[in-house]
Amino acid sequence: MNRFEDELKEALKRREPPPGFAERVMARLETAPRPGPWRRLAAWFRPPVLRFAVFACIALLLFAGVRYESRGRERLRAEAARDQAMLALRITFDKLEAVREKLYQAAPAAPLRVVLPEPHRAEGEKK
Amino acid sequence: MKSALTPAGQDRAAEFEEIVRRHQSMVFSIAYHYLQDRSAAEEAAQDVFLQLFQAAPVLESEAHLVFWLRKVACHRSIDHARRRKLWPRIGLDRIPEPASTPGGEDVMLRERLNRLVRTLPEKTRMIVILRYQEGLELEEIAKVMGIPTGTVKSQLQRGLAMLRGKAERWIGRVRA
Numbered sequence: 526m527n528r529f530e531d532e533l534k535e536a537l538k539r540r541e542p543p544p545g546f547a548e549r550v551m552a553r554l555e556t557a558p559r560p561g562p563w564r565r566l567a568a569w570f571r572p573p574v575l576r577f578a579v580f581a582c583i584a585l586l587l588f589a590g591v592r593y594e595s596r597g598r599e600r601l602r603a604e605a606a607r608d609q610a611m612l613a614l615r616i617t618f619d620k621l622e623a624v625r626e627k628l629y630q631a632a633p634a635a636p637l638r639v640v641l642p643e644p645h646r647a648e649g650e651k652k
Numbered sequence: 653m654k655s656a657l658t659p660a661g662q663d664r665a666a667e668f669e670e671i672v673r674r675h676q677s678m679v680f681s682i683a684y685h686y687l688q689d690r691s692a693a694e695e696a697a698q699d700v701f702l703q704l705f706q707a708a709p710v711l712e713s714e715a716h717l718v719f720w721l722r723k724v725a726c727h728r729s730i731d732h733a734r735r736r737k738l739w740p741r742i743g744l745d746r747i748p749e750p751a752s753t754p755g756g757e758d759v760m761l762r763e764r765l766n767r768l769v770r771t772l773p774e775k776t777r778m779i780v781i782l783r784y785q786e787g788l789e790l791e792e793i794a795k796v797m798g799i800p801t802g803t804v805k806s807q808l809q810r811g812l813a814m815l816r817g818k819a820e821r822w823i824g825r826v827r828a
Contacts, residue, residue: 529816536765537785542680542694547672550701557702
């Protein structure tokens with residue numbers, strides 16, 4: 526800062542207001558109109574309150590979104606498991622049906638005899 | 653500091669009065685150097701504090717409060733000047749010569765500079781006041797006035813050049 530700027534700084538030094546300034550401001554407050562209900566209501570929408578409200582809304586939406594998403598995934602998993610079970614049952618049914626068909630074709634008149642597999646026997650054991 | 657003021661009652665008035673006393677010279681000086689009229693400056697400064705009381709802005713710190721007061725003081729001063737047509741451009745020839753004082757040439761120069769500031773265009777004048785009265789950086793002035801930093805820089809340089817030229821002419825005349 527050069528000498529000119531120093532002089533300018535000195536020239537623009539702060540000055541005290543006339544005596545009794547604060548008292549006159551306080552006196553003006555007495556006669557000044559009070560803030561109305563709309564202004565008080567508007568105070569709720571000032572930045573910090575608004576910021577908090579927006580933050581709360583975003584947090585709530587995120588929470589709801591995550592819950593919805595996880596429930597959706599669970600439902601999809603359950604549906605996939607049900608479909609797999611149904612497919613397995615259908616395949617089993619088809620196989621059994623094919624076996625039954627073959628059995629009928631081989632001996633249509635013969636009574637159905639269930640042949641159970643022989644139990645395992647230890648070697649050297651007599652029949 | 654959550655808010656500039658507590659919600660209501662006696663404490664609120666006492667707290668507000670304390671704020672007024674603490675910052676009155678800053679607010680008054682901004683208005684005075686801008687308007688160059690003590691009664692108009694007092695009216696503008698009172699308006700600033702009244703606005704603080706009525707609007708009760710949510711201020712997070714003392715620095716935030718000072719920033720708010722400076723900003724509103726700037727706007728109020730400009731409004732006052734425009735409204736009352738207090739600010740017709742005053743030519744150098746219409747500014748009275750300061751009386752010779754015991755302090756010598758320096759005091760006269762300061763007095764002259766003070767008067768010359770009001771010959772500056774309104775935006776430039778406020779930038780000079782914020783820079784040399786309040787000692788703000790260019791970025792801070794830009795924030796207070798809501799204009800780009802580049803504009804502040806160029807206006808400040810322009811203002812200083814104008815002031816320097818006028819002051820040099822005056823010094824030349826005084827010494828001649």
